[in-house]
Amino acid sequence: MNPSSLTVYGVALSGHTHRVELFLHLLQLPYRRIDAPASVRQSAEFRRINPLGQIPVLQDGDLVLADSNAILVYLAKRYAPDSGWLPDGAVEAAQVQRWLSLAAGEITFGPASARISARWGATGMPPELMRSLAERVLGFMEDSLTQQDFLAAARPTLADIACYAYIAHAPEGGIALDPYPQVRHWIARIQALPHFVPMPEN
Numbered sequence: 001m002n003p004s005s006l007t008v009y010g011v012a013l014s015g016h017t018h019r020v021e022l023f024l025h026l027l028q029l030p031y032r033r034i035d036a037p038a039s040v041r042q043s044a045e046f047r048r049i050n051p052l053g054q055i056p057v058l059q060d061g062d063l064v065l066a067d068s069n070a071i072l073v074y075l076a077k078r079y080a081p082d083s084g085w086l087p088d089g090a091v092e093a094a095q096v097q098r099w100l101s102l103a104a105g106e107i108t109f110g111p112a113s114a115r116i117s118a119r120w121g122a123t124g125m126p127p128e129l130m131r132s133l134a135e136r137v138l139g140f141m142e143d144s145l146t147q148q149d150f151l152a153a154a155r156p157t158l159a160d161i162a163c164y165a166y167i168a169h170a171p172e173g174g175i176a177l178d179p180y181p182q183v184r185h186w187i188a189r190i191q192a193l194p195h196f197v198p199m200p201e202n
């Protein structure tokens, strides 16, 4: 089940891109990244591959697929079936989905937006709202991680891959992780996975 050619359109400092690249590395799937900064994303050519103008986008042969969480699901089903990254059981599958939703919701509008705002300028989100979303999701993560080592199960799943980058890099947005020791241990566990690759800080 080796891919013929996998291409990721993205940028290195995007947590959405990183989650896809991290999973490709964990699965040891070779790929190339084509940089797609804002100037590229606004082009008519890029809008043809993703009308929403967003990264990441995965190209796998004839398939063109946008949305980081959709890409994670595709990669797990296509290249790592039965591996446990995307469990089949009703409860575990629902738990993974819950964290994918949090990654696309509270984590994007909380810590990820706070990081964008601190690093690249205002996002239009009120600072107190970004902070309160970040604190709410971090508090929930902290409680969840007192029950088990990973977010959706006792072993790593797509839930962890989807949530990792914007939580690990939350301090870049002024969201301290000091009050969340379980979250910091979880970050260390993700970073210890074989073939882990970090998201760069610059």
Ligand SMILES: N[C@@H](CCC(=O)N[C@@H](CS)C(=O)NCC(=O)O)C(=O)O
Pocket: 014, 015, 016, 017, 041, 052, 053, 054, 055, 056, 066, 067, 068, 069, 104
């Ligand atoms: N739901 C999308 C969101 C991706 C996203 O927000 N990407 C940002 C970069 S990190 C982007 O392309 N922003 C440009 C825009 O929304 O116009 C996903 O999970 O891939």
